[in-house]
Amino acid sequence: MAGKRRAEMMEETRAKLIQAARKAFATKGYSGSSMDDLTAEAGLTRGALYHNFGDKKGLLQAVIDQMDAEILVRMRAAHAAAATPWEGFVAEAIAYIEMSLEPEIQRIMLLDGPAVLGDPSQWENQNACLRTTAQTIQALIDDGTVKPVNAEAAARLVNGAALNAALWIAAADDPETVLANVVDAFRQLTGGLLKTA
Structure with missing residues (x-):
């Protein structure tokens, strides 16, 4: 006891x-x-x-881990609200990009986090996200939605695009305008994975 x-x-x-x-x-x-x-x-x-x-750096990592878990819940909700698995996949990534407008996420995860903890693409949570993205892409390949492509390579490119878009938005002078441009370009980019009839 x-x-x-x-x-x-x-x-x-x-x-x-x-x-x-x-x-x-x-x-x-x-x-x-x-x-x-x-x-x-x-x-x-x-x-x-x-x-x-x-130390303080370890505390920052714990804060980022907590925030990342919350972000993941919100991304999954965006996925679940979509009409198809493909739309869910794209909605999940766009939800992540859109969260880069939130001041807390901007400051802690996208500005201070990389400055203190290094390249976010190397963070443990990004590796977990990468595995999930690769599994989702493979499932979309298997069901005929996405062209036959190396799922890990596609996942790295999609995740890299979303992460870099979020970093760009967080550091932009006009984040809202950058977001609108990013979402359009991201949809075009990911749309290239779709299998055509």
Whole structure:
């Protein structure tokens, strides 16, 4: 029983730190957020931060992991709302691109994340996304919707296009205009995979 309570307390501590960091990173940015302010906001010590995440960079990774899980849920909802598997595949990717307009996602995942954690295409969550995209493309090939093509190569190109589009939108002076252009071009690009009668 004591072990279970300890595990619950540790999870509660982690959740408080992630919540405080997410709020700070979204409003002040990664570099503008001090560890002392983060821990004070959570009502915890720096030791708790070090114990649970190693350092501020580890805390940023935890925040990004949490946000990524939320993004995935929203992408799956876009897929599920579509009329066909192909439309769901495209809707899922466009939903991801559209989320790059959201200030929290822009600041944390698309601007500070790459600056601190490096190339987002190498992040673990991107590799999981890549596998899922390749499986989806293979299923679309198997059902005759998509031309015979190497599913991994197509997945890397589609995911790379969506990621780079999101990074471009996040850094743009006029993100709304860039988004409109991106969505049109993305539909044209992915449409090239469709098998013609």
